[in-house]
Amino acid sequence: MIEQLVRPNILLLKPYASARSQFFDLKALMLDANENPYGTHNRYPDPFQRELKSKVAEIKNVPVDQIFIGNGSDEVIDLLQRLFCEPGDDQILVCPPTYGMYAVSAQVNDVGVVEVPLTANFQLDINQINQVLLANPAIKMIFLCSPNNPTANLLENVEEVIEFFNGIVVLDEAYIDFSEKASMTDRLKQFPRLVVVQTLSKAYGLAAARIGMAFASAEIVAYLNKMKPPYNVGTENQLLAIQALENQAEFQENKSLILKQRSWLAQELQQLSFVREIFPSQANFLLVRVDDAAMVYQKLLSRGIVIRNRQHEIENCLRISIGTKTQNRQLMDALKEIQQAINS
Numbered sequence: 405m406i407e408q409l410v411r412p413n414i415l416l417l418k419p420y421a422s423a424r425s426q427f428f429d430l431k432a433l434m435l436d437a438n439e440n441p442y443g444t445h446n447r448y449p450d451p452f453q454r455e456l457k458s459k460v461a462e463i464k465n466v467p468v469d470q471i472f473i474g475n476g477s478d479e480v481i482d483l484l485q486r487l488f489c490e491p492g493d494d495q496i497l498v499c500p501p502t503y504g505m506y507a508v509s510a511q512v513n514d515v516g517v518v519e520v521p522l523t524a525n526f527q528l529d530i531n532q533i534n535q536v537l538l539a540n541p542a543i544k545m546i547f548l549c550s551p552n553n554p555t556a557n558l559l560e561n562v563e564e565v566i567e568f569f570n571g572i573v574v575l576d577e578a579y580i581d582f583s584e585k586a587s588m589t590d591r592l593k594q595f596p597r598l599v600v601v602q603t604l605s606k607a608y609g610l611a612a613a614r615i616g617m618a619f620a621s622a623e624i625v626a627y628l629n630k631m632k633p634p635y636n637v638g639t640e641n642q643l644l645a646i647q648a649l650e651n652q653a654e655f656q657e658n659k660s661l662i663l664k665q666r667s668w669l670a671q672e673l674q675q676l677s678f679v680r681e682i683f684p685s686q687a688n689f690l691l692v693r694v695d696d697a698a699m700v701y702q703k704l705l706s707r708g709i710v711i712r713n714r715q716h717e718i719e720n721c722l723r724i725s726i727g728t729k730t731q732n733r734q735l736m737d738a739l740k741e742i743q744q745a746i747n748s
């Protein structure tokens with residue numbers, strides 16, 4: 405069934421057989437990959453990230469053959485579109501305001517983007533999605549993000565969309581570890597056209613290492629493995645990822661510090677006269693509505709503090725990442741100064 409959704413050229417694709425895909429035993433005499441015999445970073449990495457995947461399998465409770473590792477989830481998003489969408493013909497559906505890379509990736513791949521905006525309370529407009537899907541057979545994939553960036557909330561009706569749609573639903577769970585909800589990875593058996601995307605860039609604090617993950621049917625994962633550049637994740641990054649996953653104590657501790665700081669910052673922001681609304685957050689950032697987003701953004705910038713101005717998507721809204729206690733205090737001090745300047 406998945407086969408019918410895959411682009412014909414990918415079905416026919418004979419993957420590049422890298423030197424290391426067949427034998428990966430660095431203790432053998434490896435004269436197969438035109439590597440330099442000298443140095444400490446001279447060997448190509450394991451193309452299938454076997455050790456890392458077995459760690460991911462253990463932590464995420466997903467079988468190894470249902471795990472794909474990409475160079476950040478941005479690479480995963482791009483590969484998924486190239487797997488299922490025919491350039492020039494096919495389309496994806498997105499629900500803005502949401503993560504911008506789904507549409508950017510589509511534009512790069514000459515895939516059309518159909519938008520069905522979220523409702524006023526940032527939930528899926530199920531009726532509208534269903535109508536658009538019925539009218540539009542060229543839509544091959546839907547990208548949903550929960551918790552959603554930049555609105556910070558969980559999407560409630562993801563299952564309905566998966567049940568209604570006969571194409572691929574990609575559920576981006578980049579922020580799931582900060583939320584109260586469990587991942588949908590335990591529903592992969594029930595929903596063979598679901599792809600859950602996660603990353604080590606957020607709750608695991610490993611943005612520099614570029615480790616993205618797709619959890620999907622073994623069939624989808626096999627196609628992704630066939631398409632990917634052979635050495636897409638470097639050796640050091642694979643090791644960093646294994647260490648981060650093994651260090652669950654540090655992961656839990658940092659996560660709870662961030663969650664505590666999220667509540668603290670929300671309470672503090674609430675006191676400011678120019679803050680109109682703080683949206684509930686299930687992620688490591690806050691979406692905040694102020695009287696004049698451009699002004700607050702600029703004034704923070706002039707004090708050396710960079711946040712995101714989302715006013716082009718959501719009226720007068722700013723997105724603020726949760727920092728350390730010290731960083732959040734520094735932010736609040738600056739915002740209080742701005743408040744004083746407004747009031748004086």
Ligand SMILES: Cc1ncc(COP(=O)(O)O)c(C=O)c1O
Binds near residue numbers: 477478603611615
């Ligand atoms: C929703 C969402 N998905 C994916 C990503 C990209 O993550 P990665 O660092 O794994 O490429 C981000 C980064 O901000 C994001 O907000």
